[in-house]
Amino acid sequence: MKNNHAHNKLLFFSLKGKALPVLCLLLIVVALSAYTNTDPIIPTGEYKLVYPANFGNRINVPADNPTTQQGVYLGRLLFYEKKLSATNTISCGSCHQQSKAFTDGRALSMGINNQLATRNSMSLANLLWARKFFWDGRANGLEEQATFPLTNPHEMGQAIGVSVKKLSNTKLYPGLFKIVYGDSTITGERIVKAISQFERTLISANSRYDQYLSGYYKPTADELKGMELFNRGPDPEKGIRGANCTHCHGGPKTYLELFHNNGLDSVSKDEGMAEFTGLITDRGRFKVPTLRNIALTAPYMHDGRFKTLDEVIDHYSEHIKQSVSLSAFLQNESNITGGRSLKLLPKEKKQLIAFLNMLTDDTFITDKRFADPHLTTKN
Incomplete structure (x- = not known):
């Protein structure tokens, strides 16, 4: 032990002049590693939609908007993104809360500036099989449906062009849109497509x-x-x-x-x-x-x-x-x-x-895949 101690001491002093630079280099490497580890790993590839056979295969997925892991990832972020509202205070998730099976517990939903919508918020469970949307069926498909609440003055109240500009000015979204769509251009069509992809994954089948x-x-x-x-x-x-x-x-x-x-x-x-x-x-x-x-x-x-x-x-x-x-x-x-x-x-x-x-699905309302991601990234 004594000899080893002496050897270590000798080694330390022999490197005394270089010890500080070496330590600094180590600290930089550790810092970079920590930074890299905080970056999200974006899953890519086909998203496998899993559901019971007795639900049937008459699902509704448009050919021009296939469900991908990266698209669902982006769609989930956008579903909970408050920048898509005129006041930056509400998101799709405000009127469609997971704990309430994606409804909001109100007779009439509340939009920006406490304005009331004209109808009750519908559940988003199992929309993969739906073809007509809203209480009156005016929208054909999720992509068409998603545009209405984004722009309706009683709901999120923001023109699509403004939403595009807000997201384009962030650090987060241009890169994500590039992963999903091949380039970083953000458009209204791409926004609603991503949100629709996420909503198609909201399958409730474990009651x-x-x-x-x-x-x-x-x-x-x-x-x-x-x-x-x-x-x-x-x-x-x-x-x-x-x-x-x-x-x-x-x-x-x-x-x-x-x-x-x-x-x-x-x-x-x-x-x-x-x-x-x-x-x-x-x-x-x-x-x-x-x-x-x-x-x-x-x-x-x-x-x-x-x-x-x-x-x-x-x-x-x-x-x-x-x-x-x-x-x-x-x-x-x-x-x-x-x-x-x-x-x-x-x-x-x-x-x-x-x-x-018996129709209550506890796993559906607690599934972390559907939850608000709580963005902390500076954007």
């Missing part, structure tokens, strides 16, 4: 209902009874009771992309699809939303008028309003012979809600 369909979950007695009610139409003459839900919410996705007047009003203040078609039969006709994570997406309906699932079921059970455009699926459906409304029993309503709670 207790999915686990039941896969044979990994045994429902409670109330959940099973609620499932039976959900899947059956009433036939009082045969003694069959049902809640008549699957005409609009059938299939494993609980979504059939239909548009119906669901009897909220005899004369609807919001014309729905009729605003575009001019048809009296489209008055008060709106998109039927998915029931995935429905327990998390209150309040309900296009105007958020119902605060709870109890109120929703009460509406379908006892309060359907007649009109010329009322869905044929809701006319004269009853558990009572000659009745004009469902007339579900209190116990049946609770059982139906027990089933609807």
Whole structure:
């Protein structure tokens, strides 16, 4: 030990004149290594969209906007980017919060300067299979849909050209756009394409209902009874009771992309699809939303008028309003012979809600791939 100590001491003094430069060099190398390690590693290549076989392969991915890992990465950043709003205070994620299955908990969404939107914020779950967007179906495809909230004065309220300029003046985005699109040019079309790519990855398919369909979950007695009610139409003459839900919410996705007047009003203040078609039969006709994570997406309906699932079921059970455009699926459906409304029993309503709670996907609302990336990069 003594000899080694002496040798080390001798070595130190023999390098005494060069010790400081060597230490400085080491510090520089360490600093550069630390800096390099903080740079994000951008994944590239095809993004594999994973979903259950029973969801079907009728997905909607445009040929000119294939889903890539780098595109989804950019789209996620843009989805949560507040620079895309006129006040730099809100993003797509403000009205579509992951903890609420990408809704916002408000009757009407709030845009810039606390302005209220005209309708309730819809869930973004499982848009991969959707073709028509918004409550009135006015947008054909996610790319077309994304443009509306970005520019709407009641929502993010900013011209696309301004958004392009803001992002172009950052250190972060030009390089990312080059990785995704081959060059650093930022355009409105590229912005909405990237956001759309991210939104297509928001797949919810791991609820207790999915686990039941896969044979990994045994429902409670109330959940099973609620499932039976959900899947059956009433036939009082045969003694069959049902809640008549699957005409609009059938299939494993609980979504059939239909548009119906669901009897909220005899004369609807919001014309729905009729605003575009001019048809009296489209008055008060709106998109039927998915029931995935429905327990998390209150309040309900296009105007958020119902605060709870109890109120929703009460509406379908006892309060359907007649009109010329009322869905044929809701006319004269009853558990009572000659009745004009469902007339579900209190116990049946609770059982139906027990089933609807099976549709909550806890992994969907906690998946880090969908979360706000919390950008800290100076841009």
